[in-house]
Each structure stands twice: as structure tokens, then as C-alpha cells.
Amino acid sequence: xxxxxxxxxxxxxxxxxxxxxxxxxxxxxxxxxxxxxxxxxxxxxxxxxxxxxxxxxxxxxxxxxxxxxxxxxxxxxxxxxxxxxxxxxxxxxxxxxxxxxxxxxxxxxxxxxxxxxxxxxxxxxxxxxxxxxxxxxxxxxx
Numbered sequence: 749x750x751x752x753x754x755x756x757x758x759x760x761x762x763x764x765x766x767x768x769x770x771x772x773x774x775x776x777x778x779x780x781x782x783x784x785x786x787x788x789x790x791x792x793x794x795x796x797x798x799x800x801x802x803x804x805x806x807x808x809x810x811x812x813x814x815x816x817x818x819x820x821x822x823x824x825x826x827x828x829x830x831x832x833x834x835x836x837x838x839x840x841x842x843x844x845x846x847x848x849x850x851x852x853x854x855x856x857x858x859x860x861x862x863x864x865x866x867x868x869x870x871x872x873x874x875x876x877x878x879x880x881x882x883x884x885x886x887x888x889x890x
Contacts, residue, residue, distance in 0.1 A: 756787050797810075
């Protein structure tokens with residue numbers, strides 16, 4: 749199950765990503781926001797990050813204007829490894845090497861088509877499990 753959330757700047761891209769998730773047959777829950785009306789991105793970044801950190805959701809997707817603020821917020825939650833990705837290579841690498849559990853996207857930086865490809869790459873790539881990467885993840889978490 750995927751937790752998804754955005755601020756007002758990411759609302760429209762979130763709607764498109766949710767339609768894409770439906771087409772993929774993915775189960776997800778929308779943690780807000782629910783319109784283009786101005787809101788504070790930390791509220792939604794924390795909601796999704798806490799849902800993923802609790803173990804109730806396997807992965808999360810967060811979207812704001814740049815993806816920066818919402819990913820910084822999510823990374824404040826213990827156990828979260830949120831990665832801001834603007835290309836498929838980064839989405840693949842962060843899953844393979846960092847076992848990232850939240851994908852952050854910048855709605856003002858990428859379009860719908862690229863966002864869908866990044867989401868696919870993130871969701872379809874498994875963590876490598878290599879010991880060197882596990883050691884680095886433990887170092888991040890300490």
C-alpha cells in the first residue's frame with residue numbers, strides 16, 4: 749500500500765499520479781491536500797512519513813512545488829529515507845542503493861509523463877540488499 753500526499757502546488761500532479769497508480773493496480777491512500785487552496789507542505793509531508801514509518805504503508809509519494817521542502821520534512825521522521833527524484837536514473841539508484849521508502853517529486857520541475865515514468869521506476873525497482881548498501885543505511889539511521 750502506498751501513502752500519497754501533496755501541498756497545493758503539487759495537487760494537480762498528485763491527481764495525475766493517483767490515476768496512474770490506479771491504472772497500475774496499486775492500492776494507495778490520499779493523505780491530502782484536497783484542492784489548490786494554499787496549505788503548508790510540512791503537514792502533508794509528516795502525515796505520509798509517519799504512515800510509512802509506522803509500517804502500515806510500504807512506500808510513500810510526496811509532491812510539492814519543487815519536492816525539496818516536503819522531502820526535507822519527511823526525512824525528519826525516524827526510519828524514513830525520502831528521495832527527491834527528477835529523473836528515472838535517480839529513482840532507480842535510490843531504490844537499489846538507499847532502499848528509499850518515499851519518493852518526492854517537484855510539480856513545478858517535471859511534467860506528468862516524466863512523473864509517471866519516475867513513479868514506475870521507483871515502485872518497480874527492488875533494493876539490492878548488498879552489504880555495502882546495508883552498512884551505509886545503518887550509518888544514516890544511527
